[in-house]
Amino acid sequence: MIDKINIADIYDKDINFLIGAGASTGLFPNLSTNMKIDEDNWESIETLAEHFDQTNKTALKTLLFMYYYKECIEPVMICDYKSIQTSSNIDPEDKRQSVIDNYKSLLTTMSSILDKRKGYDKKLSVFTTNYDSCFVEAYDQIIKETKLDFNINDGSKGFKSRYVEARNFNSIQVQSGIFDKVHTAISQIDIVHLHGSAYWRKEDERIEVIYHNNNMDRKIDSIAQDKLTAFKQVITNEESNRNSFLNIEFTPAEKDAFDATSSAFWDEYNKLPIVNPTKWKFHETVFEEHYYQMLRHLSYELEKPNSVLIAFGFSFADEHIRNLVKRSLNNKKLIMYVSCFSEGQYNKMHEYFGNFNNVKLVKVDGRLDFTKFNTDVFTLAE
Numbered sequence: 001m002i003d004k005i006n007i008a009d010i011y012d013k014d015i016n017f018l019i020g021a022g023a024s025t026g027l028f029p030n031l032s033t034n035m036k037i038d039e040d041n042w043e044s045i046e047t048l049a050e051h052f053d054q055t056n057k058t059a060l061k062t063l064l065f066m067y068y069y070k071e072c073i074e075p076v077m078i079c080d081y082k083s084i085q086t087s088s089n090i091d092p093e094d095k096r097q098s099v100i101d102n103y104k105s106l107l108t109t110m111s112s113i114l115d116k117r118k119g120y121d122k123k124l125s126v127f128t129t130n131y132d133s134c135f136v137e138a139y140d141q142i143i144k145e146t147k148l149d150f151n152i153n154d155g156s157k158g159f160k161s162r163y164v165e166a167r168n169f170n171s172i173q174v175q176s177g178i179f180d181k182v183h184t185a186i187s188q189i190d191i192v193h194l195h196g197s198a199y200w201r202k203e204d205e206r207i208e209v210i211y212h213n214n215n216m217d218r219k220i221d222s223i224a225q226d227k228l229t230a231f232k233q234v235i236t237n238e239e240s241n242r243n244s245f246l247n248i249e250f251t252p253a254e255k256d257a258f259d260a261t262s263s264a265f266w267d268e269y270n271k272l273p274i275v276n277p278t279k280w281k282f283h284e285t286v287f288e289e290h291y292y293q294m295l296r297h298l299s300y301e302l303e304k305p306n307s308v309l310i311a312f313g314f315s316f317a318d319e320h321i322r323n324l325v326k327r328s329l330n331n332k333k334l335i336m337y338v339s340c341f342s343e344g345q346y347n348k349m350h351e352y353f354g355n356f357n358n359v360k361l362v363k364v365d366g367r368l369d370f371t372k373f374n375t376d377v378f379t380l381a382e
């Protein structure tokens with residue numbers, strides 16, 4: 001166990017980040033709930049979805065996904081980042097901008113690391129399971145506020161219309177001198193959305209990315225609000241357990257109405273370009289193909305000699321990613337740093353990776369949130 005990542009030891013290695021929902025906490029909800037499984041572990045959307053699948057509780061599974069959509073997806077889809085920045089400047093109690101500020105701090109540190117490199121070795125990769133565009137928003141604010149010179153690459157190309165393709169992660173921008181005698185690679189940070197993005201759309205079997213759209217045309221209105229309210233009362237109650245959901249009952253008339261609403265909900269939900277927190281796959285083939293291409297890309301990066309993987313805000317609940325990382329750890333020159341938010345997460349990560357000598361669990365006194373990660377754990381400051 002360590003309490004700090006020594007950047008001097010890794011700056012010249014092939015650095016990759018794995019960023020989860022914990023990074024966006026305070027701006028968007030994550031997949032955790034207030035329900036405890038035991039003293040150190042909480043129920044999550046994933047564990048409940050698996051339970052409802054195994055026990056054939058179809059209606060409860062639908063309510064879970066309605067809750068998941070309303071609490072975790074819709075806030076990302078309709079987020080107005082500019083208004084957040086404006087509100088934070090006016091109201092000191094509005095802490096949402098601090099989340100973006102933490103993303104800005106991380107990007108700035110990454111840029112500083114890349115500046116130390118020579119030649120064309122000026123790129124690192126960020127793999128994220130988040131649907132939001134916090135990295136993009138943070139980058140825009142950095143470019144507006146500073147003179148830092150680096151690029152963000154989200155895998156898209158185009159002008160008025162931009163399309164995401166795996167091959168776009170294989171390029172880097174080179175700047176030439178006036179007489180073309182000097183060529184300098186521009187530092188680049190690849191942002192790979194493993195679980196999709198709220199800003200992706202299917203366009204003729206391609207993935208189009210639109211950041212300026214407010215997504216209101218994809219907002220799902222088919223929600224069983226009364227039953228969802230009852231469901232939310234259970235899932236947000238610390239005293240609840242799985243049996244508590246059985247108190248949500250339907251009369252025959254309510255069941256007929258719910259079935260109709262449920263059908264309409266799933267029709268719209270399945271069009272969303274995101275990985276589901278159950279079987280971890282997309283409904284649309286074009287998104288699923290890209291998902292597996294990006295998993296292969298992650299695997300390829302971790303198989304390189306002297307690779308580094310830094311995980312923050314990531315629970316490793318996704319079995320595909322967890323098992324992929326475990327296989328990659330057979331590369332003894334790969335070093336993985338896992339940031340543990342709490343004692344409970346430290347114990348869970350030790351359970352997952354305790355047998356690997358090339359895994360370093362990062363733990364500090366108190367909770368390791370994004371601010372502490374930037375100021376104490378992953379920082380160039382002495």
